[in-house]
Amino acid sequence: MYNTALVYRSFGEPQTVLHAETSVLAPLPAGQVRVRMRLAPVNASDLIPVTGAYRHRITLPTIAGYEGVGVVTETTESDAHLLGKRVLPLRGQGTWQQYVDCPAELAVPVPDDIDDTLAARAYINPLAAQMMLEHYPAHGQHVLVTAAGSDCAAYLAQWARLQGAKSVTGIYRSAIHARRLAASGVIPLADTDSAAITQAAGKAGVIYDATGGTLADMLLQSMPETGQLISYGLLSGQPFSIRRRLPAVHWFHVRNFLDAMTAEEWQQVFCTLWERLRATPVSEVTLIDFQQWRQAITLYQTPGRIAKPLLAF
Template sequence: MKDKALTRAIVREFGLIQDVVQLENMPLPELAEGDARVKMVYATINPSDIITISGAYRSRISVPFVPGFEGVGVIEQAPADSHLPVGQRVLPIGSMGNWQTFKDTKPEWCFTLPDFVSDRQAVNSYVNPMTALLMLTEALDAKPGQRILVNAANSAIGKMLIRIANQLGMTPIAVVRKRENIDIFEGYQLETVLNSSDAAYLQELQRIRRSGGVHAIFDCIGGDESLTFAEILIPGGQFIHYGLLSGKPVPPQFWRSRPDIRFMNFHLRQWIHSQEKPVVQKRIDQVMELIRDGVVHTEIATAFSLNNISDAIEAAVFGELKGKILIEI
């Protein structure tokens, strides 16, 4: 192992991702006792990576660090008692560090994958699909005939929420921001698709309120729009908040106007770190079955090699490509 090299993307100061990510080569260090070494195959660039690199979580993350919350690889070395044979495909989750040729981690954070899922789908199987599945099956107090609303429904995770909800017997209301996104839901089961840029949008929301309202809202936007959605929730309804696309938090008047609402900030990281490994593995297995059955699918735009990380970042931040940008390692 001593003669092998480690190539990694590293952040030594917080800032714009295109300015602060550097590529470096160094000798591969000795593997710490008890750790597993994963030879990475693919990684992704997610909004969560960009936000972390910007310094939004500097209170709990210090520089330098190797970014990348999502990746897939194969076991290069592992302790004998870990039951992780060399060559076993795994998702090394629970920490950053996937933008490098080798990731050293604890064996308990390496989760096995079935043969029927490709590397390119497996690498996208953690952040969005797991979040969608867990919000619908654990965060949501699900009941038969439940009416739910999903905003930013044209996003990757929005579409996953709808497809998984359909499998669970729900027919969501979808909200998009652009007219061209109204017709992208062929094959989805939806009560209706609303365009928040349309002049009649607020009237449509009031129509939904008058027809009984919604039991739950899945929100990844935040900001003042939260107040609008609060008006259509039934008494005691759920508001499951998991993103801030608006860049603004849910305003304080949200709780003053509707103190009855059951509000939840859903964080995948908190759930993962609160569970035993068999529970997490079972959920990952469920996601893999959803991928196999076509319920969950991630559109992939293209892949760049780790050595061209700057091009991958540019495509992810500035590009017009539709779908995920992968880092091929």
């Protein structure tokens, strides 16, 4: 049996350094399950490592992709109950390939009422939003989110409102997002409106920032000393400066919390997530054949995009 995977052997622009490579599948290691992939999304967190931004923790060559959904096609005897089940094959190999091997205890079963397009993107953005709100709550705060057109910011905004935030403001880059934000109860704010951004930051108790750069600098200079800025991305590609001790700045990465989780705790996290995702409006998707992966990356990088590209295997 053969497997085709998107591999990078050097760092650089994803369209340039990613290559589809086909090889014979090795025997399934003990304690693992083999998953035939159905769908895998394209996220910033998939593409940024390919550029070399995290080269200190990546060993080349490696397979791209961090999440997706598929069906278990092979197990060892102790995990036979998973055979034929839909799962999220997480925290093992890269997911941009036809077959993924992952630790059986970390494979997350998908409830029957969750469709593939939602299950495929139930990890990176929803889990990050859920964990940020647990560690840095929004209750009773004026909340501000940057990159408000992104999926993670959308989850943060909606769940912050449910958690009891006084208000939620979303800073967006493309005007196409303004109406959707307003319809969901989020105050839309263009990233070009510096005066309004300064005013909104001036009363913000919690800011969830995925942008960094000059925008993060502006927010830190404007927000009250009692506030907290949670930095969980640098979509601008630029860092920001911390010129004073307060307000507090926290750097958030899901991976920093995973090693301390037991397998049972890991599975319980998703029980909570499934309940939240059932009740949360999500973005549209565009299915693109795995063989056309370059097209999927191009779509993801298109300004003003409103649909999430999913690789379909």
